[in-house]
Amino acid sequence: xxxxxxxxxxxxxxxxxxxxxxxxxxxxxxxxxxxxxxxxxxxxxxxxxxxxxxxxxxxxxxxxxxxxxxxxxxxxxxxxxxxxxxxxxxxxxxxxxxxxxxxxxxxxxxxxxxxxxxxxxxxxxxxxxxxxxxxxxxxxxxxxxxxxxxxxxxxxxxxxxxxxxxxxxxxxxxxxxxxxxxxxxxxxxxxxxxxxxxxxxxxxxxxxxxxxxxxxxxxxxxxxxxxxxxxxxxxxxxxxxxxxxxxxxxxxxxxxxxxxxxxxxxxxxxxxxxxxxxxxxxxxxxxxxx
Numbered sequence: 001x002x003x004x005x006x007x008x009x010x011x012x013x014x015x016x017x018x019x020x021x022x023x024x025x026x027x028x029x030x031x032x033x034x035x036x037x038x039x040x041x042x043x044x045x046x047x048x049x050x051x052x053x054x055x056x057x058x059x060x061x062x063x064x065x066x067x068x069x070x071x072x073x074x075x076x077x078x079x080x081x082x083x084x085x086x087x088x089x090x091x092x093x094x095x096x097x098x099x100x101x102x103x104x105x106x107x108x109x110x111x112x113x114x115x116x117x118x119x120x121x122x123x124x125x126x127x128x129x130x131x132x133x134x135x136x137x138x139x140x141x142x143x144x145x146x147x148x149x150x151x152x153x154x155x156x157x158x159x160x161x162x163x164x165x166x167x168x169x170x171x172x173x174x175x176x177x178x179x180x181x182x183x184x185x186x187x188x189x190x191x192x193x194x195x196x197x198x199x200x201x202x203x204x205x206x207x208x209x210x211x212x213x214x215x216x217x218x219x220x221x222x223x224x225x226x227x228x229x230x231x232x233x234x235x236x237x238x239x240x241x242x243x244x245x246x247x248x249x250x251x252x253x254x255x256x257x258x259x260x261x262x263x264x265x266x267x268x269x270x271x272x273x274x275x276x277x278x279x280x281x282x283x284x285x286x287x288x289x290x
Contacts, residue, residue: 113126
């Protein structure tokens with residue numbers, strides 16, 4: 001077909017490129033009926049030219065065009081005949097902001113691309129073909145701002161003979177911001193009655209206050225910073241360090257504003273746990289005795 005009926009092939013390509021698939025299928029059927037006799041005669045010539053046993057041919061079938069890896073941000077010069085294909089793929093990693101593929105040069109070559117499957121001029125997902133060899137396919141970022149990661153296949157196919165066509169890939173990938181792991185100071189802070197203590201809580205902090213004889217109640221306030229971006233909860237116990245799961249008193253209101261009234265009957269320490277399940281905060285903690 002390519003050698004004897006190039007105009008019919010060009011007509012099929014035009015229908016495929018413009019998405020007229022119903023017309024393309026009808027044309028293929030008509031061409032099959034028209035050239036069926038000619039195709040049968042061609043098969044007979046193959047059998048005459050190859051007199052070996054047809055049931056056990058020694059020569060293997062020709063392999064399809066190999067698909068070559070193309071490095072990002074590289075260029076390659078291509079030359080080809082009409083209807084010849086050069087097949088490549090480019091791997092796009094995560095966190096890529098920009099990606100486009102471009103051809104430019106003499107003659108008439110077209111660029112076709114597909115995501116996660118080999119692209120051909122007759123089977124592709126994206127093209128920006130035009131007459132000549134100056135074309136570019138640009139992929140837009142998804143809603144998260146990044147190009148969809150994966151393997152992108154491309155085909156450079158000659159509509160006519162072409163030479164010195166430069167294939168260029170452009171890829172911009174950024175390194176993900178790796179936030180350093182911030183750890184809390186887990187050493188207990190000793191709180192004095194009437195003195196405010198500023199505490200930064202990422203996940204967990206511990207505070208204790210010594211209650212002297214004669215005190216019947218300890219009142220504790222937790223006040224968020226001006227930003228009030230997090231949610232720090234307050235837990236208390238007398239004989240042990242409390243947790244979110246085990247405590248004697250708790251204040252778990254919205255935000256980081258908490259208040260506890262703790263009755264006491266003897267001197268000794270009251271233990272506090274400041275806990276943030278998600279986003280922490282900087283808080284002011286103050287206690288008073290009654």
